[in-house]
Amino acid sequence: MDILLDPNLAYLLLLAGTMLGLLALVTPGTGGLEIGAFFCLLLAGYAVTQLDFNLWALILLIVSLVPFVYAIRKKGREAFFALSILGLVIGSAYLFLGKEWWLPGVNPIFALSASLLYTAFVWLAVRKSVQAILAPPTHNLSALVGQVGEAKTAVYAEGSVQVAGEMWSARSKVKIPVGGRVRVIGREGFILDVESESKSS
Numbered sequence: 001m002d003i004l005l006d007p008n009l010a011y012l013l014l015l016a017g018t019m020l021g022l023l024a025l026v027t028p029g030t031g032g033l034e035i036g037a038f039f040c041l042l043l044a045g046y047a048v049t050q051l052d053f054n055l056w057a058l059i060l061l062i063v064s065l066v067p068f069v070y071a072i073r074k075k076g077r078e079a080f081f082a083l084s085i086l087g088l089v090i091g092s093a094y095l096f097l098g099k100e101w102w103l104p105g106v107n108p109i110f111a112l113s114a115s116l117l118y119t120a121f122v123w124l125a126v127r128k129s130v131q132a133i134l135a136p137p138t139h140n141l142s143a144l145v146g147q148v149g150e151a152k153t154a155v156y157a158e159g160s161v162q163v164a165g166e167m168w169s170a171r172s173k174v175k176i177p178v179g180g181r182v183r184v185i186g187r188e189g190f191i192l193d194v195e196s197e198s199k200s201s
Helices: 007-024 034-052 056-063 063-070 078-093 109-136
Strands: 149-150 160-163 166-169 180-188 191-196
Touching: 007 034, 007 063, 007 191, 056 063, 056 078, 063 078, 078 109, 078 166, 109 166, 160 180
Parallel strands: 166 191
Antiparallel strands: 149 160, 149 180, 160 166, 180 191
16 A cells, blocks of 8 residues: 555546546446546545645645536536636645645646646546536427428328438327328427328418
């Protein structure tokens, strides 16, 4: 376990743990991210208990989660997201005591390189994940009403139609043959109510 007391390795584990933890926050339920974050932070936590550390840096790490959570709840909060990343990078780099108060406890070149890679990855990966989560649905189902398509199977109590370039489950009050033109007159969930286009024209 002595290898874990190397501030450079502890710093790397801390960065990996926080990175996986942030990804787990925006993509919950995967399991792997949560487990990876837990073990990385557990090993980094062991080093924290054995090495001298800066209390202010530890507090900064914890406080930095606040703007991150705030940023992922709504679009247009990239400034808070950037602030969170900055706090996490500085807090983790200065968590362990250096030879001078203004020096990070880890190798400065290593800290700078790892921090830049960490910042770039989290900014791109987490930001894109947040944008995907907050993005409006790509299909406006209500807009399908009134559109014309083609019956790909015979449609009556059930069937399949192609509308707006995609296949949909459909039903009709009268039987519509394969290849018949259909018009969407309503929907229930992802099932379209259709009628024959010849009837409506």
